[in-house]
Amino acid sequence: MSVGVIDYEAGNLRSIETALEYLGATYVVSGDPDRLADCSRLVIPGVGDAAAAMDTLRARGLDRLILDFAGRGLPVFGICLGAQIVLDSSEENDARCLGLIPGRVRVFRPTRTEKVPHIGWNRAAAKHHHHPLFKEIPEDASFYFVHSFYPEPESGSDVVAQTEYGVRFASAIARGNVWAVQFHPEKSGRYGLRMLANYLDGAAHGDGAPAGDVQPEGARSREGDSA
Amino acid sequence: MLEKRVVVCLDVRDGRTTKGIRFKDNIDVGDPVEMARAYYEAGADELVFYDITASAEGRGIMIETVQKVAKEIFVPFAVGGGIGSVDHMREVLLAGAEKVSVNSQAVRDPGIIDEGARRFGRQCVVLGMDAKSDPQMPSGYRIYVNGGRKATERDALEWAQEAVDRGAGEIVVNSIDADGTKDGYEIALTRLISTNVSVPVVASGGAGTPEHVVEVFRDGAADAALVASMVHFGDYSVEDIKRTMAGSDIPVRMRW
Numbered sequence: 001m002s003v004g005v006i007d008y009e010a011g012n013l014r015s016i017e018t019a020l021e022y023l024g025a026t027y028v029v030s031g032d033p034d035r036l037a038d039c040s041r042l043v044i045p046g047v048g049d050a051a052a053a054m055d056t057l058r059a060r061g062l063d064r065l066i067l068d069f070a071g072r073g074l075p076v077f078g079i080c081l082g083a084q085i086v087l088d089s090s091e092e093n094d095a096r097c098l099g100l101i102p103g104r105v106r107v108f109r110p111t112r113t114e115k116v117p118h119i120g121w122n123r124a125a126a127k128h129h130h131h132p133l134f135k136e137i138p139e140d141a142s143f144y145f146v147h148s149f150y151p152e153p154e155s156g157s158d159v160v161a162q163t164e165y166g167v168r169f170a171s172a173i174a175r176g177n178v179w180a181v182q183f184h185p186e187k188s189g190r191y192g193l194r195m196l197a198n199y200l201d202g203a204a205h206g207d208g209a210p211a212g213d214v215q216p217e218g219a220r221s222r223e224g225d226s227a
Numbered sequence: 228m229l230e231k232r233v234v235v236c237l238d239v240r241d242g243r244t245t246k247g248i249r250f251k252d253n254i255d256v257g258d259p260v261e262m263a264r265a266y267y268e269a270g271a272d273e274l275v276f277y278d279i280t281a282s283a284e285g286r287g288i289m290i291e292t293v294q295k296v297a298k299e300i301f302v303p304f305a306v307g308g309g310i311g312s313v314d315h316m317r318e319v320l321l322a323g324a325e326k327v328s329v330n331s332q333a334v335r336d337p338g339i340i341d342e343g344a345r346r347f348g349r350q351c352v353v354l355g356m357d358a359k360s361d362p363q364m365p366s367g368y369r370i371y372v373n374g375g376r377k378a379t380e381r382d383a384l385e386w387a388q389e390a391v392d393r394g395a396g397e398i399v400v401n402s403i404d405a406d407g408t409k410d411g412y413e414i415a416l417t418r419l420i421s422t423n424v425s426v427p428v429v430a431s432g433g434a435g436t437p438e439h440v441v442e443v444f445r446d447g448a449a450d451a452a453l454v455a456s457m458v459h460f461g462d463y464s465v466e467d468i469k470r471t472m473a474g475s476d477i478p479v480r481m482r483w
Contacts, residue, residue, distance in 0.1 A: 011348060014323045018298050048348055110425060114229075117350060119397065119427050120450065121230040121272055121480045142230055142480040144303060146350045164228050187303050187325065189267070189483050 003027040003200070004039030006066070008056040010046030010081055019186035023197055031056075033065040041075045041200070042066060044082030044180075047146065050105060051093035053081055063098060070100050070178050077199045078180030083151055083173065086180050092149050101175045103153035114166040117148040124161040124171045124183065131160045132202030133172060133179055133195060141191040143171070143183035150182060230478045231444045232272040232451035233468055234429055235458060237262055239308075240279045242288035260295045266458070267300035270465045270483040274300065275328065275399075275453065278308035279374075286315075290322050297323025307355050307399075313342045320347055328399060330355035331372035334379055334386070337393060344394025353429075354395040358383040358416055359403040368416055375403045387420045397427045399453065405433030409457070412439055417447035429453055437463055437471035444477050 003025050005016060013029055020027045020043075027043075030036050044066065046053055057063045070076050078086045085097040090105035097105070110116045121142040126134040150169040153159055161172035163182070171182045179199060185192035238245045243257045263274055276296070278289045286309070293306055306319045307328025316327045316339075327347075333340050333354060343352045359378075361369035368383035387398055400420045402413035412430045421428035427450035430443040434454050443449045457463050472479040 012320050012325075012351075014297060014321065015301075015325065018323065019301060021298070022301070047350065115425055115427055115450070117396065117426075118229065119350065120232050122228065123230075138482055141482045187301060189302050191482065193301055 001026060001041065001200070002039045003041045003043055004036035005029040005043045005045060006036065006057075006062055006082075007031040008046065008053060008060065008062055010048045010053045010056070013045055015184070015186045016043065016045045016079070019193060019196055023193065023200065025200055031060055031062065033061045036062075036065060041077070042069050044076065044078045044085065046079070046081035046085075048081055049092060050081060050084055050090040050097065050149070051095035053085055054095050054097060057085070066098060067100070073177050075199065076100070076178045078178070079186070080147060080182060080184055083180035083182045084149055086173075086178055087151055087153065090149060100178045101153055101158050101173055101180070102155060103151060103158070103173075105149045106152050106169075107149050108166065111166050117146060118150075118165045119146050120144070121188075122163050122165060122171075122183075124163050124181075126161045126172075128160050131172075131174060132198055133160055133174065133181075135194075135198045135202060137191045137194055137198075141188075143181075143185065143188040143192060145171075145183045147182060151180070228478045229450075230272075230480050231449070231472065232429075233270075233440065233465055233472075233479070234273045234275055234451050234453045235266045235271040235465065236275045236277065236431070236453050236455040237459075238277050238279050238455075239289060239292060241285045242292050245279065259292050260299055263296045263304070264299045266465065267302055268483075270469060270480070271302065272480055273302055273451070274304040276304065276306050276308075276324075277328075278306065280309070290318055293319060293322035293324050305353055307353070310339075313339060313346060316343050316347065316352075320351060326351050326353045326397070328353040328355045330357065331374075333390065334370060334372050334381060337389065340390055340393040340395050344396070349394045349396035352395050353397045353399060354387070354390040355399040355401065356383065356386060356390075357401045357403050360413075360416075366419060368419070371403060375401075375406070383416070384419060384423060387424050391424045391426050395426060397429065398424060399429040399431050401431040401453075402433060406431075408433050409435030410439075411435065412443040412447060412449070412452070414443060414447040417443055417449050421448040421450065427451060437468040440468050441472055441475045441477060444472065445475065 163171035303325040305326035358368040366384035370381040405413040429451040430449040431453040
């Protein structure tokens, strides 16, 4: 199993690398679709601007790689900005995004009590307790957030967990083999690491994916694949 | 609901922590990596390392320390102290810190905030400020630099607002008057800054008991509270502080 971490110059990837290392995962960090094509999982990390991120992804052909990956039923995991660009579009500079999960990305409006960005630890109340993302994670666990925009999937059935910050927003979303979280599991202590491990394990067994959607490890084959 | 953060602060000189001689549990208290791990496991929501080294060699050691810490702890941490350029900020962030804190250098050259925010994102750029009560200033507080030793002509509130406009994503407000007293944070200063800027404010200086932490959240409108000697010397654990917070209905992360 090799995890591809997409490098599209959207922030520092060191923390996701160290978390994957800690979990004993084999991973490749690259912005080159050819180097990522053989991976069995794809992580889309990142912080920053959605429009700029999409431009970079398109310029490098990484958008096609992600869509192809998702289309083949392989597990894709978006984190923070990566959780926003899996939706159709973003209010951030009217970015058109990947469209893997129907919905859009909205901006927080500052209020008297809620500062923007939303920075710090907050709960993510699991709406679907059976989703493998939250396996062995207590209900009152907290996760670390840093963001000014939030995902708003069209369908409530794509919402895995919700968080309160002035509004109640979808902090974890999933459709089939595409999972995404607005917070940073790699910076959310033990339970964040557990969630990453859940992605690495659960997705491999096809939990959370529609039946037959995820091919078992090693079963896929694709022309041009080596190793 | 957003939880209030307890941030543990470690001063590092030449790769060794300068406080913590009475830390519990037989930990090598001089080793910032060991201490970071211990506080991570003890429930600290965030850590901040202040490099109080003067030399260039010391700076290199600090980068190595940051790299080691990044492999051990999975909560955010910031690095500050002597950050003199945007390249230096980059070095610290690439070593694995989430945030970098600028203080005196930002007063001398405020453009470092703009440039840092533009290059790394404002969530990475923390403004540390040392303020001291001064009735001559418009807000009643004056900014000091060089570890609080040198007065400037800047007003604390004006500086905080300017820094946020320039791109600071968070402000650590250190009270020179309260620092080291263990009599509690300076509530009025913290509240003044926190209620007049749009970014989170971390209260610093003066914490001696968990009740002080409660007070700065309840009355000082702080978003996070920095603690140092009260935990380093084993008087209280991070959990003691958090239990007291939870008992006062302050939202706090209790699972770690």
